[in-house]
Amino acid sequence: MIRKPVTEYDLKLLKVYLAVVEHGGFSSAASALGLTRSTISIHMSNLETRLGYKLCNRGRAGFSLTEQGREVYSASLKLFDSFDDFGRLIGSLGHQLTGELVILCAEQLDAAKQKKLGQVIQFIHDQFPNLHIVLDGGSIEFIEKQLLSEKAHAGLYPCYLPLDGLEYKKVFSETIYLCCSEQHHFFQLTDTQLTEKMLATASAIHPGIDIDVKGREQLNKLNLSAKSYQFDTRKAMINSGRYLGFLPQSYIQQELNNGSMRIIKPSECFYDFELSLVNKKITREPKKLELINLAFKHAF
The missing domain is CATH 3.40.190.290 (D-Maltodextrin-Binding Protein; domain 2)
Structure with missing residues (x-):
């Protein structure tokens, strides 16, 4: 089973796996990666051992993914997409974000969600320590008004009656x-x-x-x-x-x-x-919103 946090070696094996899937087999992937077929086979065996289940079938019947293999492929795409998102965000900022960054919560969070929210704050602070983070609570109606008037950047609350002008992303x-x-x-x-x-x-x-x-x-x-x-x-x-x-x-x-x-x-x-992460669809501070979305994606 892959340990948490995911190691650099795990990422290396997952990149090999993505190439195998996208090229439809070991031989084609070997050419694309500049590796021998036997090396690809070793990497795949190591990945399956670390995960604890089989990812693909290979043999006379041809190459095919198992059910777990399809899930791992989908999750790996999302994982590496998040790295790309991070790179694009950092590259697009070009300067330190300053001022307030306001996140409002409508729910009392249990210990597990408090820990994840702590990871959100840690991520934001480590990237931009000059930001003045405001984390506070309030009713859903209050948070909606704060978001629409841009007195808050994001809200965390259950979405049952979505409003026009606000965007909702389920996080938990x-x-x-x-x-x-x-x-x-x-x-x-x-x-x-x-x-x-x-x-x-x-x-x-x-x-x-x-x-x-x-x-x-x-x-x-x-x-x-x-x-x-x-x-x-x-x-x-x-x-x-x-x-x-x-x-x-x-x-x-x-x-x-x-x-x-x-x-x-x-x-x-x-x-x-x-619980949904909610923000105004069109905002005056899109870079702060990008940072918040990336932090929640990282933690949740």
Whole structure:
């Protein structure tokens, strides 16, 4: 298995693999790369060993990619495209970026996403240490207004109702599950004991924004008698033992481990939650936006 971070040797092997795929076999790739066929074969064997699976079939039947081979080819193209993006960005700047660079988040981030956002900030700072980075929070409506008025360069929030003038790129996706705490009377009941009628009468929390079709279908099954947009405040309401509510598993993993919270009917009561990187389509500071997009591509 290729280690993280990817090494220079891994990149060398992946470049050989791209040439093999694009030239339709070892012999043609050998000519293009200026290597012998046996050297190509050794590189390919080393790459497959490091990955832990076969990438291509070669023999009398001819050359063909395995399913994993097609995925690795696609991922490798994206990887080397990102290097090209970086080179184009740095080459096009020609001077230090200065002033403020503002990123606004609408969600409380769990530890994993906080770490990735830290990598975004690290990337930006290392490239342009003179930039004054502003990382702050706010509601989706507030962030949309800041983006459209160009008081912020980018926003990180779930995109359910896209606006004209803004561009959206999905950077993260995870599943949201229906939860209750140990204080709730459902906690001791099995999923088979919990009927649709019982779920429909129990007090539950609305997330406070319009969500996708799957999410609305889930909410329509419940008695929505409270509202909480932020994950941390929603968790507090669930911990009261008086409400059911939807939260991502990553956000409640500690509670699941210590038995103070449970997920209800995980195969039925769930929907997908996506975070998007959002920016104004036409901006006065395109170079800062390029930098932000590259940093998020690098981290996420």
